[in-house]
Amino acid sequence: MEAVFIALFFFFTVVGFSTYYLQKGIGTMADPMRQFGLFLLNKAPAGVVDLFNDEKGSGAKTWMNLGMIWLTLAGIGTFLSLWHDYDGSALDSLASIGWAYDDGSALDTFVNATLVTGLFSILLGGGLVAVARSGAGKLASESNASLTALLFSVLTATALLLPTLLGLLTELSAENETLLQDLFMHSLRAFIVIAVMINVLLTVAQRKGETIQASNWFVFMALSSFIFGSQFRFFGELADTTQVVWLGERMTQSWVMISLFFAVAYHLVPRAASRPIWSDSMTKASMLLLFITLPPFMMSSADAGTVLENLGAILMTLALLPIFAGSVNIIMTAAGNATGIVARPGAMAATLAMIAFPIFAIGGYFTSLDVFIGLGTLNDMATTVDIGFLWTVGGLMAVACISESYPLAANRQLSSSSSASLTTLLVAFGGITSTVAKIMGDFTEKALLDSGSEDVVMTDGGFSLTAAVLFYVTSIGIILLFMNLIRTSVGGMKTDTTASTTSDIARYSLQTGESSIRKLLQRGVGVDTVLVVGDDVEDQGGAEIIEVSSTLHNDEITEFPVVKTELEMLSDYLEMKGMTIFEFFNSIDLDDSGTIDGYELQQALLNSKIADLPPWDVMKLMEMIDLDGDGRINLPELDIAIARVRPNPFSEEE
Secondary structure (H helix, E strand, O other): OHHHHHHHHHHHHHHHHHHHHHHHOOHHHHHHHHHHHHHHHHOOOOOHHHHOOOOOOHHHHHHHHHHHHHHHHHHHHHHHHHHHHHOOOOOHHHHHHOOOOOOOHHHHHHHHHHHHHHHHHHHHHHHHHHHHHHOOOOOOOHHHHHHHHHHHHHHHHHHHHHHHHHHHHOOOOHHHHHHHHHHHHHHHHHHHHHHHHHHHHHHHHOOOOOOOOHHHHHHHHHHHHHHHHHHHHHHHHHOOOHHHHHHHHHHHHHHHHHHHHHHHHHHHHHHHHOOOOOOHHHHHHHHHHHOOOOOOOOOOOOOOOHHHHHHHHHHHHHOHHHHHHHHHHHHHHHHOOHHHHHHOHHHHHHHHHHHHHHHHHHHHHHHHHHHHOOOOOOHHHHHHHHHHHHHHHHHHHHHHHHHHHHHHHHOEOOOOHHHHHHHHHHHHHHHHHHHHHHHHHHHHHHHHHHHOOOOHHHHHHHHHHHHHHHHHHHHHHHHHHHHHHHHHHHHOOEOOOOOOOOOOEEEEEEOOOOOOHHHHHHOOOOOOOEEEEOOOOOOOOOEEEEEEOOOEOHHHOOOOOOOHHHHHHHHHHHHHHOOOHHHHHHHHOOOOOOEEOHHHHHHHHHHOOOOOOOHHHHHHHHHHHOOOOOOOEEHHHHHHHHHHHOOOHHHOOO
């Protein structure tokens, strides 16, 4: 038991120090460490990195591309596994290639490996998009991210094919075969993820402002858990330390996946809803409590003493708190703009995932608790809940990543929103209904076994068949999602995500007198803006915006309501920093969309040390600045707001 506590102490110590220095910085060593990190990412692999594109978003896109392949294979494998439960002889013909399909064990291994790899890759890709958007717009090394994605998949494929290859070449003991699989599946993959971690840390170091966003923290926690958990599993097997292996399994199978779920949700939902996160306190609580509790998923027997079993049961109970806190936080954020969420299939998928998350957590709690304390009476139901959880919550989060994050990484519009919406419905329906049907079958089987019935298969077969048919709906949804990804990557309409010096101010009226190009640019005028001198009505600021885009007209504005406290402080901040409104707007437009939402405004005010506004006050300020009522602020709207509270900019001397 001591080994478990030593491992946990080591993990929390390293992560704690890393978290502190990530937030506070490392002083004069920052630049040398950054240079060394970039060397490791770009030079150390002996030129292999040069084979990959370093274009913005390419790294995240590669992770999601490969992850989608694995997820599609997992969908097919899960359907076959459910069908195999109905008809045990259905796949006997495949035994000729050396896989033990007679009992379904090889198929179960295949499903578990492909499903976890697929979800991890897709969600990590979505997390990398969040990290890049909060940093300098791209990863420190996009090409290295692509390389690591490929190597990760290669190691997974090697681990899956290893038993067959070794069976053709030589005979190994089951113990040695397990060690070799663990080497490729866990230990070596952990070294690949270390490179991803370095990439993430270097990118976060280039962030805009001092605050590290919640999504970035969750990505950091997920990668840390994967690295340490994988090494615990491998070296625990070498040292024959069962408890350390058990700890490593919990970290890689629970902490990692849940962290990535939250990383993606905390990134996508607030931006789709154009709302800040509902509660910052709940965000911090869910983040902290997640890593000091025992999530009720993918549980196995701990083979521990009574005291530790009781402690584990308490931690598993407490684990419901961060799950509920994180889920409710996302749901309430989405509720702030339900119309905007429904209009975007990716955001809708993420919201549905957060609704289903607590439900599966409760089911997992009751089944996993039985497994944890070693009774084993609900093993089958626990496995069903785990797989249902991954396919329902994880599947919906994968839909969210491909629908929202992938277009950002590919710099293209989603090929078909209607197909993404249909995929969301298929994955949700198939995942939930097949899980319910399989649980009913497992419960029936247990009841019959407890009663001493010998004809379990015949009685239970109907539920297994129903579950297979229902999951077929999910498989179709995954295939549709894959096709949507391909169409988006190849034929999606390109979007310009680079910073632009153009303006959507079509016409600008100047006061008689002197001005300068610098002052005009500060007001948001672009190179194609028509300048009019003396012909249009002038306002108190010395200039009048006659037309903004196609919807905003200044002559419709009778009174401009402002909260002068925040806006005046913002105006003073810009003057103190010597920043133009155009420069400030681009610095807080994290996704380069040409507009800013409530979350971006909240973070801008916080990072500028102007105000730490709660979500409801941010929304009030947004509504006052947002003249066209679209829920977002564009450059001209911010320009007008600042102009109303600052002195005449054209009265100043050069």
